[in-house]
Amino acid sequence: MSEVIKLRKGLDIKLKGGAETVLETLPVPSTIALKPTDFPGLTPKLSVKPGYEVKAGDALFYDKYHPEVVFTAPLGGKVASVNRGERRRILEVVIETDTNAGFAEFKKAKPGTLSADEVKEQLLKSGLWPFLKRRPYGTLASPQEKPKAIFVSTFDTAPLAPDYNFIMEGQLGSFQTGIDALAKLTEGKVFLGVSEKSVFTNIKNAEIKQFSGPHPAGNVGVQISHVSPINKGEVVWTVNPQDVLFIGRLFETGKVDFTKIFTLAGSEVEKPKYLQTVLGAPVSSITDGRLKKADHNQRIISGNVLTGKKEDPMNYIGFYDSLVTVIPEGDEYELFGWAAPGVDKFSASKTFLSKLFPKKEYELNANMHGGERAFVLSGQYEKVVPMDILPVFLLKACLIHDIDKMEQLGIYEVIEEDLALCEYVCTSKIKVQDILRAGINTMIKELG
Template sequence: MSEVKKIKKGLDIKLIGKAEKVLEKADRSETFAIKPTDFPGLTPKLKVKVDTEVKAGSALFFDKYRPEINFTSPVSGKVVAVNRGERRKILEVVIQADAAIQYQEFKKADPNSLSREEVKEEMLKSGLWAYVRQRPYDVIAKPQDTPKAIFVSAFDTAPLAADIDFLLEGEAEAFQAGLDALAKLTDGKVHLNINPNINQSKTFSDAKNVVVNQFTGIHPAGNVGVQIHELSPINKGDVVWVIRPQEILFIGRLFQNGTYDVSRKVALTGSEVKNPAYYSTILGGSVRNILKAQLKDDDKIRVISGNVLTGTQIPEDGFLGFYDSQITVIPEGDEYEFLGWALPGLKKFSMSKTFFSWLTPNKEYRLDANLHGEHRAFVMTGEYDKVLPMDVLPLQLIKSIMVEDIDQMEQLGIYEVAPEDLALCEFVCTSKINVQDLVRQGIDLMVKEMS
């Protein structure tokens, strides 16, 4: 076992509403959706139209510029809507599910007996390739590349994050089959990164075909980008791939059963949930039945697919994001607060000592989505550096993105970061800058320049 790497920079945001490790039942969603907006850099081309009958694993659309990458239906049923936004941008492909799922048949085989190209072919046909993402750029990996390594983070330190040991409970064989498939895709190593204080499951400790690395510390210690930075920093020309543990299960099930089975557990969390717990669902399912009778106040809440730092706001009948294993419900915070800054702020969280809440460091908070201020001039405070545990100058990097200075972006570390890595910078930002949006804009500019 490797030495333990401790991440000291960062910030743990303690919120009310962590999910209990119990699996509750909810009625299965009647509708499911795959959202092209979940995939940065994707230009989707439809393979179906309204009223098309599909099976689980049938292609719904593909990438215009990489047509070998398919995005497939999570259930069988009928396509009932293709929702579009401005300039006819495809926002959602919605499927009305059958009562019993019928599966498209794929090759059933032991990944160890297959070649690299055979593993790729099955993953591409089934739609599972979309789970394999690359660094730099945090986009879906190019199938023709061979990464120098593949990284898997087996723990999540984001606020109210799902317990990955619990998500994978009873799925050790499928997880190992998925790891065996991933090992075929690289000439380097598959790095499985664990936190010995969190990961107690033998699913990880007994895993084969991997190198196990240990990390501890505060958020963002669980971010795979931070772990890559510690183990094998990305330089210009390097390519590494990343994937999450629950997504490895889907790959394992594909080769074990020959089916596109994307059933999963999700954590329902947040201060506005009556009984935070875990629920069984299927990729892309509507959250309506999970939220039903669980919300404290329907009028002034925000439902988020994902966590509060990096998730996406959705309506109460919206659909779970492609990469999300968590639903968070917090107060909207749209009320005017009289003399808010003049009060002691015992119920408010602050990284600095702005409020007296710093006297109770272990307190859990009921935080809302209020910015507590308007956008201001971009000032240098040094706050970014306190929460980013990477050898990157975040303020200078963000400013180079704002002026679209490609050379400076390269020198300041654009290849190493993804939006989620700077989510805490956005949280602590005195100027209320949308840091993650800017990082994505910078990455998109780099992709455009390099293509």
């Protein structure tokens, strides 16, 4: 193993309700759904109508501007409905699952024996292509571009994040196959970011880079910036560890297998643990009967508490998410809350007594803990961004949509998750992730 890349900046937020390493297999959900809204910048075109019968791996919709990029059904069954929102935007394509519906057939072959084009074609047809995301911007990878490298981060440092060492038990073979396939897609290298104790260190066909340090050390964007930072005109692709498994299984079996292990965690969960179901499962199939009975409101989040999306139990888990977090909503007034000594109040600042108990775990809620203000305190964001970026100045460039400045200050290297901690620590409660995405959208609009 090469040297360890040590990151000093960042912040570990210790929350109550971490998942025990116990796996429960759930029955096949009666409905599943794919949500075009999970893919930033996508304009979907439907391939099916309600009532169509589909097999697992059949296309449901495709990208209007890249018709070869299709999104396929995780399980077979009948298309139950296409739910639309404002201006008829497609929100969900819902499938009533049928275990006898069968699978679409794809090529079964060792990726090593295939050409790059064959691998690419297989991923596109089977609907696995959308698991490849590109940097800059964190949007879908385009089949036409050539990435200088592909990055997979095999550990997650976000609060309550899943432990991939546990999830990968017995599945490392498929992971290796997936990496072999990815290696075909780039002329550069596949990089694996690993943590200190990792089951991934023996994976072949990829360069292993070990990282240590607090969150966001596990963010793939942070790892890229330390291994092979993105300059103007360069493209890097990223894939999540469980999504590498999907790719591996496709080449091993010739079928799509979207079986996925989700982590259910958070202080409002009765027994936080790992649950095996399928991509696109409804939130309720995971949370029903597993939450604490409470007289206050609860917030269910698809993803982690920093970057996830608030979801109704009736909705479906996000395409890229491996975690469902449940925390108290916290929609209550607090008398002199800002003046309390704060033994129970976790803070990155040193103004609460909780600072004296560094090992303690906290029950944090979704309250803002104060009103939004103009930017006052400097130096806060810099402490939680372990990259060669001046976050405040980058965000200011985003606010005024100054393309040159955004480019010079590193907009290509970051997406929301990399600056999410800034939003958490901000005294002025500034919406960092919204500002950054608005800046990225400007970049996409102006420069493509």
